[in-house]
Amino acid sequence: MNPAKNPRRSFHLSLFQGILPLNVKQIPLEIVAGITFAAFAIPEVMGYTRIAGMPLVTGVYTILLPMLVFAIFGSSRHLVVGADSATAAIIASGLGTMALPESPQYIAYASMIALLAAILLLLAGILQLGFLADFLSHTVLIGFLTGVGIRISISQLSGIFGIPQGAYGTPMQTASFFPDLALINLPTFLVSLSVIGIIVLSGRIGNKFPSALLAIFGAIAASWVLDLSSYGVTILGTFPGGLPHLSFPQVPLSDVPKILDLSVACFIVILAQSAATSRAYAMKFSDTFNENVDLIGLSLANAVAGISGTFVVNGSPTKTEMVKSAGGRTQLTQLTTVLTVLMVLLFFTRPFAYLPRAVLSSMVFLIGLRLIDIEGMTALHKQRPVEFAVALITAMTVVVIGVEQGIVIAVVLSIIAHLRHSYRPLNLLLVPKGGGTMRTIPLEKGQQAVEGLLIYRFGSNLYFANENRFTEEIIELAKKNISLKWFCISATNIGDIDFTAVEALKKVYTQLQKLGITLVLSEVVPPVMNELDRDGITGMIGKDHIFESVQDVIEAYKNSIDSSR
Incomplete structure (x- = not known):
């Protein structure tokens, strides 16, 4: 199937679009990919949960009901929904001053944010606003x-480093870090170095190696055998298992505007990032998807996130690439992952009580480093200095002021x-090339067609915005x-013309008439006509001065000259 033939802007909701039609021969591969992806996803979402300031188990909940709901209602065969670093950072940046992280009030606020985002996504899907994702440029996403x-x-x-974190905000954290280095806890730092070393070195072996899972299990075993907590290494303690409790978050109505x-x-990040990811993988595998149906799926995924005590979920490019690397090609992989995570929550959570918190800090640190797009920023600096400045301003705003x-x-x-781009479009002159074709030349040359x-x-x-430029260029050329x-x-x-531009055309006609010049139009599309x-x-x-092609204009002009002689 060719994605270009898919009516992505229309709205048609049906179930299991991301699975059907299903290739029976692919089912065993999808199941294996789902189990493999769960091994990657569980430690990854723990890192994102740490960023969001939520209890760790709530991060695991993001790859339970939300992933299940999107697999049923979404249209993309590849997009993976779950916790994401960008939205997690937005939550933490705003709620950090409103409530104590991991507290019941904090959880309620985070869940309410998911519900409000769900409403916005639902409205966007119903109103077919998927095209809005096109307005968040790749340049500013790199910077963001x-x-x-x-x-x-x-x-x-x-x-x-095992240093107590007192300051809030990146500038204050940076300023306080170096003076506090004297308080370093060496065993904690060694645990961190070990985790970073395992993940980095195993990453060079291949992306299919679950290095984060190995680091977690290794740290749990070391913590249990060596009793690392007795050396000042902070561990998680009780890690609750079981299924999430479904309830509406208890947030006072007066507080809703504060988190809107x-x-x-x-919502903006979900809209832009999810659409971009779906589009990229649909093109890669020649599949179809519908942006507006995906918005409905993302809305329902965030709705169940909100009532299951967790936080905002997003279409994650990182997780989508993980599934692709594991061999998954449809949402059946995600359904297998959901079942695997369910088994973990019901039967295998007790060992996590021994997990050192430094392990999660190290994993989150590496996640952050992966988000820093040095290659993209370098390319912008070399090829598009102005766009590099835009990306840099965006990045510095996030770092110095905040994600929000x-x-x-x-x-x-x-x-x-x-x-x-539309204010200063590339405007050109057309001159005959030979054989009935035309070529373009810069305006500065001022060359006439004949x-x-x-x-x-x-x-x-x-x-x-550009009618003044349009008018000035025409009069200057004339x-x-x-x-x-x-x-x-x-x-x-x-392709479109507004009221101001119509008035500009009238002005151009009048000015050219005063100069004794006839205004003609060619290649006018039906809506503009x-x-x-x-x-x-x-x-x-x-009407006799409006032509279908520039060749018709040239022929009509020559005929008018001949008839006037």
Whole structure:
């Protein structure tokens, strides 16, 4: 199937789109991939849970009901839903000053954020707003995730060294870290180094090796045998198992506005990151998906996260790549993972009580480092200095001010970048190439297509922000070409035109008329033609001066010259 043929913008909800049709021969591979993915996912979500400030078991809950619900209601065969570093960091940045991490009040706030995000996602899906993901540019996502990675990594340094963490916020944590190094707990630091070493070295062996799981089990065994807690190494203690309790989070109605901005920030990240991940893997495997159906699936996944006592879930590129590496090709892999996690929660949670907290700090530290996109930032610096500056501003906002503010900056800068491209489109002149074809040349050359005819191609939709540039360029070209008789606007790139742009066209027509120049149009698309008819432009210019192609314009111009002689 070709993803280009899929009506991704339409809305049609049916169950198990991410599984059906199912290749029977693939089922054993999907089951093995699901069990393998569970081995990766459990320690990973523990790291994300630590970032979010939630009890560890709630992180495991994110790969239970939310993953199950998306596998049923989502459309993507590949997108994996669960806890994610970016949304976890947003939650922690906002709730850290409102409640004590891991406290019942904190959990209630985090669950309510998931419910509010679910409502926003549901509305976006029903209103078919999946296209909004296109407005968060890849450039600002690089900067945003890089900033999140730096912030996360710095926040875990105290846990790695066994230093009490007193300061809040990245600048304060950085400032207080070095003076507190004298308080380092050496056994804790050795545990951290061991974990980092195992994960880094095994990562070089291959991505299919569950290094994080090996590090966790090794640390649990060492903690139990050597009684590491007696050396000042902090361990988790009781790790509750069993299934989540379903209930509505008890948050006072007056507190809901305080967390609404966090929900909006999570919604934006979910929208952009999930759509980008689904799109990338659909193209990779020539599958189809529907962004708006996925929004419904993500909404329901966050709704069950909210009522099961956990936090926001997102379409995770990291987990999606894990499943792909393990051999999973449909949501059947995720259903197998859900069953595996269920068995762990019911029968295998007791050993986690011996897990040193430094292990999780080390894992989160490495997660943060992986988010720092040095390659992407370097490429931007070399190829697009302006976009590098945008990414850098976004990253520094996240690091210095906060994740919540960083996503706002990311959205604003994305919109500015979009407007910048459409405000200053690439406008060109067209001249005959030979054989009936045309070639483009820069405006500066001012070359006419034939003597007395100039063809100007505008490179974007025409609207209020760029109509002034449109008008100025046309009048300037007309005044420079003294011998000009016809001025043709090639409208092949103009897919929309607003009221201000219509008025600009009238102004251009009047100015050219004063200069004794006839305005003609070519390649006008039907929606724009309807607007021109409605606003009287067609009658003003004359239907005989609107052509299907620039070749028709050239021929009509030559005929008019011949007939006037």
